Amino acid sequence: MRYDAAIIGAGAEGLAAAALLAGAGARTIVVERSERAGGRATTREFHPGFRASPFADELPPIPADIYWALDLARRGAIFRPAPVSPAARRFLRDVERRAADIRARAVAGIDSAPDHSFFSRPAVPAPWPGEDWMALSLADVLAREPPDIAAHLAAAALSGSVADPYLAGSALHLLTLPRSGFVTGGLASLANALVGAAHEAGADISLGHDVTDIRHAKGRVSGIGLADGSEIEARAVISTLDLKRTFLSFFQWNALPKEIVHAVGTFRMAGAAARVLFALDTMLPDAARDRIHVSSDLEQLAAANTVWRTGMIAPRLPVTLRIVSAADAGLAPLGQSVVTATLGAVPFRLFDGAWTREKREVLRMQALAALETAMPGAGAHVIAAEVIAPPDIEEALGATDGDLMGGALAADQMLSAGPWPDVPFPRCPLKGLYLAGSWLAMSGTCVAGAAAARTVAADIASGTLK
Amino acid sequence: MSAIVVGGGVNGLVAATYLARAGRKVVLLEAKDALGGACATTTFATGFKGPTIAHALTALDPRVVAELKLARRGLKFAVRDMPTVALRADGKHLVIGRDVRATARGIAAHSRADAEAWPRFRRELFDLARAMRPFWWDEPKRGWNLPPTIATLRRQNLAAWLDSRFESDAVKAAVACDASGLSPLVPGSPLLLVWRGCQEMCGLQSAAAIPLGGPGALVDALTAAAKVASVELRTGAHVADILVKDGAATGVVLESGEEIVAKRVLASLSHSQLLATKAGRSALGIGESTALERSVPAVASAKVLLALNAAPNFGGSPSRGRFLLADKIETFVTAHAASRAGCMPEELALEVVVPTAADPALAPMGQHVVSIRIAPLPRHLAGGWDAAKAPLAAKAIAALERCAPGLARHVTAAQVLTPDDIAKRYGEEDEVTVERVMSDWPSRILTPIKGLFLCGAASEPVGAVSGRAGRIAAAHALREAAK
Numbered sequence: 033m034r035y036d037a038a039i040i041g042a043g044a045e046g047l048a049a050a051a052l053l054a055g056a057g058a059r060t061i062v063v064e065r066s067e068r069a070g071g072r073a074t075t076r077e078f079h080p081g082f083r084a085s086p087f088a089d090e091l092p093p094i095p096a097d098i099y100w101a102l103d104l105a106r107r108g109a110i111f112r113p114a115p116v117s118p119a120a121r122r123f124l125r126d127v128e129r130r131a132a133d134i135r136a137r138a139v140a141g142i143d144s145a146p147d148h149s150f151f152s153r154p155a156v157p158a159p160w161p162g163e164d165w166m167a168l169s170l171a172d173v174l175a176r177e178p179p180d181i182a183a184h185l186a187a188a189a190l191s192g193s194v195a196d197p198y199l200a201g202s203a204l205h206l207l208t209l210p211r212s213g214f215v216t217g218g219l220a221s222l223a224n225a226l227v228g229a230a231h232e233a234g235a236d237i238s239l240g241h242d243v244t245d246i247r248h249a250k251g252r253v254s255g256i257g258l259a260d261g262s263e264i265e266a267r268a269v270i271s272t273l274d275l276k277r278t279f280l281s282f283f284q285w286n287a288l289p290k291e292i293v294h295a296v297g298t299f300r301m302a303g304a305a306a307r308v309l310f311a312l313d314t315m316l317p318d319a320a321r322d323r324i325h326v327s328s329d330l331e332q333l334a335a336a337n338t339v340w341r342t343g344m345i346a347p348r349l350p351v352t353l354r355i356v357s358a359a360d361a362g363l364a365p366l367g368q369s370v371v372t373a374t375l376g377a378v379p380f381r382l383f384d385g386a387w388t389r390e391k392r393e394v395l396r397m398q399a400l401a402a403l404e405t406a407m408p409g410a411g412a413h414v415i416a417a418e419v420i421a422p423p424d425i426e427e428a429l430g431a432t433d434g435d436l437m438g439g440a441l442a443a444d445q446m447l448s449a450g451p452w453p454d455v456p457f458p459r460c461p462l463k464g465l466y467l468a469g470s471w472l473a474m475s476g477t478c479v480a481g482a483a484a485a486r487t488v489a490a491d492i493a494s495g496t497l498k
Numbered sequence: 499m500s501a502i503v504v505g506g507g508v509n510g511l512v513a514a515t516y517l518a519r520a521g522r523k524v525v526l527l528e529a530k531d532a533l534g535g536a537c538a539t540t541t542f543a544t545g546f547k548g549p550t551i552a553h554a555l556t557a558l559d560p561r562v563v564a565e566l567k568l569a570r571r572g573l574k575f576a577v578r579d580m581p582t583v584a585l586r587a588d589g590k591h592l593v594i595g596r597d598v599r600a601t602a603r604g605i606a607a608h609s610r611a612d613a614e615a616w617p618r619f620r621r622e623l624f625d626l627a628r629a630m631r632p633f634w635w636d637e638p639k640r641g642w643n644l645p646p647t648i649a650t651l652r653r654q655n656l657a658a659w660l661d662s663r664f665e666s667d668a669v670k671a672a673v674a675c676d677a678s679g680l681s682p683l684v685p686g687s688p689l690l691l692v693w694r695g696c697q698e699m700c701g702l703q704s705a706a707a708i709p710l711g712g713p714g715a716l717v718d719a720l721t722a723a724a725k726v727a728s729v730e731l732r733t734g735a736h737v738a739d740i741l742v743k744d745g746a747a748t749g750v751v752l753e754s755g756e757e758i759v760a761k762r763v764l765a766s767l768s769h770s771q772l773l774a775t776k777a778g779r780s781a782l783g784i785g786e787s788t789a790l791e792r793s794v795p796a797v798a799s800a801k802v803l804l805a806l807n808a809a810p811n812f813g814g815s816p817s818r819g820r821f822l823l824a825d826k827i828e829t830f831v832t833a834h835a836a837s838r839a840g841c842m843p844e845e846l847a848l849e850v851v852v853p854t855a856a857d858p859a860l861a862p863m864g865q866h867v868v869s870i871r872i873a874p875l876p877r878h879l880a881g882g883w884d885a886a887k888a889p890l891a892a893k894a895i896a897a898l899e900r901c902a903p904g905l906a907r908h909v910t911a912a913q914v915l916t917p918d919d920i921a922k923r924y925g926e927e928d929e930v931t932v933e934r935v936m937s938d939w940p941s942r943i944l945t946p947i948k949g950l951f952l953c954g955a956a957s958e959p960v961g962a963v964s965g966r967a968g969r970i971a972a973a974h975a976l977r978e979a980a981k
Contacts, residue, residue, distance in 0.1 A: 159649075166653060166685040167932055198838050200684040200932070201655070298662035331839070338835050341828065443653040443685035 034265040035059045036497075037488050038256050040243050040282075041272035041430070043071020044091070045468045045481030047226035047237075049270055051102050052485035054233035058492060061236040061264060063243050063256065065430070069227050071272075072429055072436065075218030079416035081365040082311040085219040086420055087429065087436065089354050089372055090114055091477045093213045098478045107225035110216040112359075115322045119181045124209060131207050133161030135476060138449045138457060139483050160447040165204050170197035171330055173206065185209070186333060187325030191352040192305035193437065194377040196337045197330045205441055213477065216360055222477075246271070246282040246465065251289070253464030256282075267464065267497040268488045272481065274469040275299050275439065275451070276432040292461055295451040300442065303380035303422045303434035304340060308373040308399035311416040316355050316369045316407060324353040326402040327376075336377035343383030345394055350376040351402035371410075373399035380422040380433040392419045438470040458484040464497060499525050501975060502750055502758055503729075504737050505766030505954060507535025511720040511729075512562055512968030513764045513953040513975075518727035520976050525758065526729055527750070529736040533721055535766070536924050536955070537963050539714030540803075543911035545862040548803040549713045551920065552963045553851040553869040554580060554706040554820055557697040558716075562965035566723040573709060573719035576856040580706040583812065583819035584672035585850075585901035591815045592668050609666040619663055619673075626651065627695035634696050634959055637939050637970070644936075648689070652932065656680075656687035657827050667826040674830055675822040678847060678873055679797075679930035679960055681834035682827050686932030693935060693960055706820050710857055713963070720965075740765070740777040746948035747777075762975045764968075766954030768928040770794050772945065781946045795929035797837045798917035799873035802894050805911040806866040810852060812902045821850040823897055830874065837876040842886065846872050846897050868905075870894055875917055883916035890914060928956045935959045943971050951975050 037053050039046045042064035054060040068074065072087040093111065094104070116124060137160060165173065170189060174182035186197050189205040196202060215222045230237060242259035246269055255265040271278040279288065279296040327333060327350035339346035352374040357364035364370045375395060382391065396419050404411040422434030429436075439445050449456030450467070458466045458480065468484035491497045503514040506528030514526040532538065536551035563569065581595035593604050598617045606613035629645040632638040651659075656677055660670045674682055677690035709715040724731060736753040740763055749759040765772070772778035812821060824830065824847040833843035854866040861867050872894055879886055891914045899906045921927070928934065934942070942957040953971030955961045 160653075163653075196683070196835055196838075199681055199835070200686075294662070298658070300658060334835065334839065338832060341831065442655060442658065442683075444650075444655065444658065447653055 033059070034267070035061050036266065036492060037061075037268045037270060038063065038264050038266035039270045039272065039468075040256065041071060042069035042227075042237060042239070043272055043429075044073050044222060044226060044477050045470070045484075046071070046270070046272040047223070047230050048098065048102065048478035048481035049272070049468055049485040050235035050237070051226065051229040051233045052482055053488060054230065054235035056485075056489045058489065060234075061238060061266070062230065063238045063241050063258070063264070065240070065242045066428075067240045069237060069239060070220055070223030073219040073223040075220035075363075078309050078418045079311040082368070082370050082416065083218060083363045084309045084356055084370050084372055086307060086309065086418075087425060088219065089214070089356055089374075091213045091215070091219060091222070094477045095479060098482050102226065102229040102478075104222070104225045104229065107228045108217070109222040109225035112214045112216065114214050114359075117181070117184070117322065119178065120185055123177060123181070123185065127206050127209050130162045130165075134207065134447065135479060137161060138471065139479075162204065162207060163443075163447060165201075165206070166443045166447070167200050168203040169200050170195070170202045170205060172200075173203040183329065184325060186330055187327055187350060187352070188323065190333055190350060190376055191323070191325065192374045192376050193441065194302065194304035194337050194340050195333075195441070197333050201443055204443060204446055207446070208437065208441065214359055217362060218360065226478075243282065248283070248287075248462060248465075251461075251463055253462055267492065268466060269464060270458075270466045270468050270481075270484045270488065272468045273430050274301070274432050274435070275467065276301060277430050278467060278469065289461065291452075299451055300440040300445065301433040301435040302437070302440035303425070303431070304377050305425065305434065305436060306375040306378040306395050306422055307420040308375065308396055309418045309420070310371040310373065310399070310403065310414050311364070312369045312371060312410060312413040313415050314369065314410075314413040315367050316358065316371070316410060324406045326351040326353060326406050333377075340377040340379050343379045343381055345379070345382070345391065346377055349378060349395075349398050351399055352376075353403060353406055371403060373402060375399060378422055380426070380435075387421045387423050392421055395419050395421060436470070458487050499523055499749075499758060499760040500979070501762040501764060502527065502760040503764045503766075503953070504740075504750060505529075505535065506533040506731070506733065507766050507954065508537050508717065508720060508963050508965055509954050509957075509968035509971075510535070510764070510766045511717070511724050512566070512965040513972040514729040515566055515720070515724045515727045516969055516972035517764075517975065518724070518729045520972075522976075522979075524729045525760075526724065526731050527735040527737055527752070527758075528731070528733045531733050533731065533733065534714060534717035537713045537717055539712030539860075540913075542803045542913040543805045546803075546805040546865070546867055546911065547712060547860045548853060548867045548869050548913075549851075551801055551915070551924070552713050553853065553871065554708055555713070555716070555963055556694070556706045557958075557962035557964040557966075558707070559964050559966040559969065560700070562969055566720070568716070568719040568723060571719040571722040571726075573716060576708045576710040576853075577818050578707040580708070581816060581819045582672065582706075582822060583815045584668055584675075584822045584824075585812060585815075586668055587825070587900045589813050589901075590668070591813055591901070592672055593815060593819070594672060605666075605669055608668045609664070612664045612666050612669045615663055616669075623692065623695040624699050626692045627699050630692055631696055631700060633938070634693060635700055635966075648692075651688050651692070652686045652936070654688050655685050656682035656691065657831065659688045660827065671824045671826050671829065672822055674827050675824055675847065675849065678830055680932070682830050684932065686935070689932060689935050690930075690960060697962070697964075708851070708853060708856060712853060712857070712860060716963075739775055740947070740950060742777045742781060742947055742950075745781070745946075747950040762949045762951070762979065764951045764953040764971055764975060766956075767952055768926060768954065768956030769952075770926040770928055771956075772952065774926075777947065777950075778945075794926055795877055796840075797834060797874040797930075798877040798920070798927070799871055800875050800890060800917055801915040801920065802870040802872065802891050803913040804868040804870070804895070804909050805861065806868055806905070806908045807910050808864070808908040809866055810868055810902050810905050810908070817852050817855040821848075823848040823850065823901060833874045837874045840876045840878050840880040842879060842890075842893075843875065846893060847874070848872055848894060848897060850898065868898075870898070877917050877921070879917075883918040887914045887916055890916065927961060930960060939970050940974070943967070943974055949978070
């Protein structure tokens with residue numbers, strides 16, 4: 033049977049794309065390597081009775097139209113905004129507006145509107161929303177905020193990532209701030225809801241199947257090949273993996289046009305996040321529901337960035353703590369708690385070799401020290417800890433260099449509709465292939481998936497996809 | 499007096515001469531006893547002369563040379579067309595000259611792909627430079643828009659831009675040296691390279707040149723031109739403040755109390771120096787002045803002059819080159835980060851010139867002068883620059899020693915000018931920013947005070963010895979006078 037669309041990866045983006053496409057009447061299949069759907073939206077038991085979402089505690093919000101179109105509320109995905117301190121709220125509103133503007137521009141692909149008039153000079157592209165932050169550092173933008181708010185916002189902007197907060201352009205990291213979606217029951221509830229929506233719409237979900245290649249001929253995609261040797265024919269293929277993984281693992285590089293290889297090869301990733309999950313045999317003070325940034329000093333963030341660039345683990349990594357069981361009691365047994373630590377400025381490639389057990393132990397000790405700093409005495413109650421280093425994130429999710437942002441947050445990568453100006457996201461120079469990985473410009477869950485679904489549906493309707 | 503020029507550096511002399519040639523009565527006031535500013539030749543050890551600050555002219559405006567007939571006033575070049583030589587610790591020095599093919603052959607020793615990419619890169623750079631020329635070289639005509647390629651480049655950072663064009667550290671670092679004013683990670687940093695490309699393409703038809711007799715010879719020629727144009731030159735005249743009445747400049751007052759009245763004042767000041775004057779502060783208002791005070795740069799440069807009793811040996815490279823010492827792009831990234839934090843960078847990036855190679859008269863027979871510019875360095879060093887003077891020189895010599903073995907043994911004297919010394923002598927510079935590079939000439943030359951123009955090197959997109967700022971400021975002043 034020939035599908036209209038084959039989707040690689042059953043994360044939030046892939047499932048949303050499947051549900052929307054199938055709902056529009058397209059024969060759709062989602063192929064997932066792991067035995068469970070969800071991608072980074074998973075929650076698992078890391079110690080008997082203790083559960084946590086290993087890769088992230090929260091997700092960027094789902095835009096309301098997608099949320100209601102997929103009927104996620106009825107399916108049990110209850111989003112709750114993560115608490116924000118009132119002083120930071122005004123600032124965040126501005127950031128959110130910018131992020132939304134960038135999203136609108138990237139999806140519409142205005143940047144590429146070609147000017148074909150014969151004699152006119154090439155049109156100057158209108159400035160991107162947020163472009164004014166290119167010349168500013170985090171320190172510049174936050175200079176007018178009260179010192180404690182500024183430190184908090186800087187640490188939040190760089191949580192689980194890395195940059196020199198004094199370097200011009202680092203202000204762009206603020207655009208990742210509006211991530212406020214907390215899902216009751218852990219992020220897996222969202223995955224379950226999306227699976228339900230996809231099933232109900234009539235999409236096939238095939239779990240435990242490894243995609244080995246994307247079949248293509250004459251610049252046009254014809255389907256995907258699986259590890260067991262079988263092939264799924266499809267008019268369109270949507271990849272929810274990042275740009276590098278999509279092109280470097282599903283194609284032979286010499287089978288691709290040169291400009292694709294060059295653009296993909298020079299695209300920069302910047303994996304810098306590690307996580308430590310703690311199980312504690314005590315109840316922690318309920319007051320601390322917000323994230324606690326144990327590194328609220330710009331100088332420390334700058335120093336950590338310098339060390340990260342050399343491939344070493346800084347002596348004091350920036351750590352963000354979250355008592356996830358305080359917001360969602362179901363994650364821990366009664367009277368006990370789960371704390372997650374998100375570490376930033378953790379290099380994916382260490383200068384002195386592999387991520388050994390000793391290196392992982394360094395991360396655990398640093399997270400533990402941060403926990404002890406934030407909540408004195410809590411360290412003694414830790415009964416189990418699991419360390420997730422950058423290579424683990426790459427291994428589990430296929431995110432190149434363990435980068436969950438989809439690429440280095442830099443002006444040229446963020447403020448553009450993809451590496452091919454003539455073919456904006458979600459399209460790419462290969463006909464029939466659509467990219468729905470987490471884009472840099474996207475600060476929303478299911479946004480990339482929905483955009484890909486919409487584009488595929490439009491291309492089917494217009495007869496572009498045969 | 500119809501105009502006063504404050505500051506007798508290259509741009510001050512150029513501005514005064516252009517005004518006088520247009521028939522204005524001009525007085526030029528220089529606080530020091532000698533003209534020339536940062537462009538001077540100094541005797542730093544008995545028998546040894548070297549360039550105080552600028553050691554190779556990379557941006558001299560050929561129109562200034564031609565229009566002021568500097569060749570007739572005695573300006574000769576000891577070297578033109580200086581090749582750039584990137585010194586490598588492994589001895590595989592890279593010579594980058596104007597001959598694209600010869601350069602590509604040299605690059606092939608490091609990487610074949612880069613050798614192939616080199617001609618392409620030069621074409622691209624000059625295309626960009628050509629697009630920016632009307633903007634940087636002169637004032638663009640009305641209706642001139644920023645080319646789309648430049649708009650895209652503003653989002654790019656130099657490290658990524660070069661990474662996508664070259665693979666070898668040698669080539670990337672050598673190219674990045676010419677854009678070391680900004681961290682290579684800053685969006686828009688490739689524009690500094692384009693600016694250099696513009697100088698190279700439009701300038702003296704060469705990447706760099708040294709006047710015969712050192713940079714001071716350029717000043718001598720300019721002084722002669724100013725005298726012929728009957729500019730009144732006054733040295734030792736320290737300007738205390740600019741006189742302002744009803745928002746317009748009316749003259750200056752000297753430290754001696756003497757007042758000189760003129761309708762137009764052209765000052766070789768940076769914005770931060772202008773703010774140090776009373777007139778500047780009151781005109782700009784407090785809010786803006788605090789903003790400008792913050793823009794005092796964190797990053798600066800230092801200058802080291804060495805006297806050698808033997809010729810330095812850079813492993814067979816042409817000794818008349820401009821030698822660059824930087825391992826890789828990361829050197830600039832970390833040096834900028836360290837400088838911002840007020841720490842001494844672990845690895846220094848050096849630009850080295852041997853003036854005696856082309857002009858042996860600068861040192862006793864058989865002996866040599868080595869001129870080193872070190873940048874980026876912290877403008878304010880934790881612990882102060884005074885204590886770090888000797889260690890800085892030692893560090894620079896050690897770095898050179900790696901590429902020119904035996905050099906350290908021959909050093910007989912050294913002079914170090916730290917960022918502090920330079921700021922004390924020549925005033926605080928303005929920060930290099932992408933906005934400044936991309937701002938138009940009027941925004942850098944005009945001030946809120948009517949009749950006051952900034953004509954110094956700080957009015958260039960990137961500070962340099964060019965004379966262009968003086969020429970354009972004089973044109974502005976004349977245009978305003980004609981109204």
